[in-house]
Amino acid sequence: MSEGAANQRIDTVAALRDAAITTLLAFGLFLPLIGFQTVTNIRNELELDTRWPLLFSIVAVVGVARLAYSFLLAPWLERIKQRPVATTTPAWRTSFGKWFVPFCIGFVIVYPVIIIAATGYGGALKWVDNFGIQILIYVMLGWGLNIVVGLAGLLDLGYVAFYAVGAYAYALLAKEFGFSFWILLPLAGVMSSFWGILLGFPVLRLRGDYLAIVTLAFGEIIRIVLVNWVDVTNGYAGISGIPRPSFFGIPFNANDDGFAATFGLEFSPIYRTIFLYYLILALAFLTAFVTVRLRRLPVGRAWEALREDEIACRSLGINTTHTKLTAFGMGAMFAGFAGSFFAARQGFISPESFTFLESATILAIVVLGGMGSQIGVAIAAIAMIGGTEIMRELEFLKAIFGESFDPTQYRMLLFGFAMVIIMVLRPRGLISHRAPSVFLKEPKPVPVDLVKQGHG
Amino acid sequence: MEVFLQQLINGITLGSIYGLIAIGYTMVFGIIGMVNFAHGDVFMVAAFVALVAFLILTTWLGVSSIAVALFVVLIVAMLFTSLVNWIIERLAYRPLRGSFRLAPLISAIGMSIFLSNFVQVSQGPRNKAIPPMVQGEFVLLTHNDYAVTLSFKQLIIWGVTAVLLVCFWYLVARTRLGRAQRACEQDQRMAALVGVNVDQTISLTFVIAAALAAVAGTMYLMYYGVVSFSDGFVPGVKAFTAAVLGGIGSLPGAVIGGLLIGLIETMWSAYFSIDYKDVAAFSVLAITLIFLPQGLFGRPDVEKV
Secondary structure (H helix, E strand, O other): OHHHHHHHHHHHHHHHHHHHHHHHHHHHHHHHHHHEEEEEOOOOOEEEEEOHHHHHHHHHHHHHHHHHHHHHHHHHHHHHHHOOOOOOOOHHHHHHHHHHHHHHHHHHHHHHHHHHHHHHHHHHHHHHHHHHHHHHHHHHHHHHHHHHHHHOOOOOOOOHHHHHHHHHHHHHHHHHHOOOHHHHHHHHHHHHHHHHHHHHOOOOOOOHHHHHHHHHHHHHHHHHHHHHOHHHHOHHHOEEOOOOOOEOOEOOOOOOOOHHHHOOOOOOOHHHHHHHHHHHHHHHHHHHHHHHHHHHOHHHHHHHHHHHOHHHHHHOOOOHHHHHHHHHHHHHHHHHHHHHHHHHHHOEEOHHHHOHHHHHHHHHHHHHOOOOOHHHHHHHHHHHHHHHHHHHHOOHHHHHHOOOOOHHHHHHHHHHHHHHHHHHHOOOOOOOEEOOOOOOOOOOOEEHHHOOOOOO | OHHHHHHHHHHHHHHHHHHHHHHHHHHHHHHHOOOOOOHHHHHHHHHHHHHHHHHHHHHHOOOOOHHHHHHHHHHHHHHHHHHHHHHHHHHHHHHHOOOOOHHHHHHHHHHHHHHHHHHHHHHOOOOEEOOOOOOOEEEEEEEOOEEEEEEHHHHHHHHHHHHHHHHHHHHHHHOHHHHHHHHHHHOHHHHHHOOOOHHHHHHHHHHHHHHHHHHHHHHHHHHHOEEOHHHHHHHHHHHHHHHHHHOOOOHHHHHHHHHHHHHHHHHHHHHOOOOOHHHHHHHHHHHHHHHOOOOOOOOOOOOOO
């Protein structure tokens, strides 16, 4: 008992020392960029302002957080570690697992109805558009990239290039030739897929980080071409006035032959939004369905074998060239679908939408969700994109930090921070178990720790 | 000919900056096998620290001697950036050692996004321009009204880079720390068994990488006189290209790769198209990795089962 008390006291001293060091480091870290601010004055010269109160409050918060960690969090984590690990899954978890996915599917199908019932037609627009469609686009992109990264183990940092190809294919062909959305959707997918295979060829020999960097280079090259090839893409100004999709030939407008008039409804922009919502939902489900089915086909098994060990794969007679190219092509095709949907939804596209940051966002979603796990990717997309969208809504923060406080500024800051934190705490992603596609007698979930990744 | 000579001078200047950043990539890759994606943003942070330090010195303390100011700015930027990179390594990369191979890369991408947005939020999104620090130039030769010049700031960059490279070479080749680094590069477990403090060595590698990036950042600020929060990404990728071109893991390779990339970029801008100058660097990156993955001076990567 006395020994325990002694330990406790030493802990206190150590914790105080740690907190002091952390505070000092934080002070040094934040002094130049938080303590001072460079501002341009009226004569267009740079001047320095000081922000001592802000600096000291941030440093104090860091110090207190470190103390809280030593006194509260660390002992708690220790207790959790000592608790015996349950060997059998409790009954509620298995039934939860069984019902979770059907429940989610049901929920997203009735989501617009719930929102309209809750907020009425006017308020629903924002919720269906920003939270529904926006998140679903990223869910779809995440599932598409999941084929390349999660299943085939090929780290692709230039995925947004194929998204851009799809978007520009739709925008240019729809504007020049007046083709409808339903013709161009598969066409955009084919084009993106073609580009995926084309860019896949040269990188067949590369693996891991090198592959990531080369795909990044390709993605940037495509973006730079989009910026500079002004005759075709209109450069930074982008393409506007892209035809919007119609309800199987019936346009969403206020005219007599429009959607609302045809079905005897009062005109409202919400119909188009709801239509787009179900459209992207269907596309996302298509991606998920195709992925799930492909995993059971020889090509899907070859992808997963490739992810585990390329050399073993080759010695078993799997054609790694075909395997890699199909993964690139398939992943790019879904990006193309998503891209043409994006162009149709926005009505305006510019190279700004296809920067490296987008690729990193999509990759983050796949990785944070637990590579290869469909439901994990969906949850990660909801958390990351929904989270950043919610930042826009947090008006009450203005009351705390003053009127000039704009929460949206901090979106990407928190996004990057979250990527690092989740990597450090859960490097295997949120859902770190995967269902095997082949099993003997009964399926056992495979802990991802047993799985090598990124060597393909 | 005159244009070529001028571009050669400009290219070597730019290449020196890339080379200094590239050393950071190549050292970190050599020792822990990770592409430190955030290194370009560390460089950008260094440029901002240099900016703040320069403004404090000139507008508040009234230091009128540019040489003194530049020297102090360089030291401050090196110290602070080292601290930043040391903390980044502790928080974002060290816990991931021994995790799967892509984990540190993804963490580094997150850190890169965090750093550039941190600077954007704390210092504002606008370009920060300062009046030229160093003016004046040597006219090397004139021909048909076209003067080939070597400005003082270019000369400073050449000089500082050369001095630093010599110090750095001495550090790696002749000191205890350098030996420990090379040992960790070959086999971390074995190095630990013979008494090398692996964690400390890796930390110090990040510190040295950051210090060199800080020099590059200060030089960048002095040369262009303008810096913005998004200036880390493209120079970072180009410096990485330089490291790959020279053979990742090889220190002389990084410097020579940097000079080559600088030259390729300026020549491309002068003779082909300035709009597509980034495409030149990115294409070099792709072509090198595809056809010459071991680079000019690197060891070929032997694949073991």
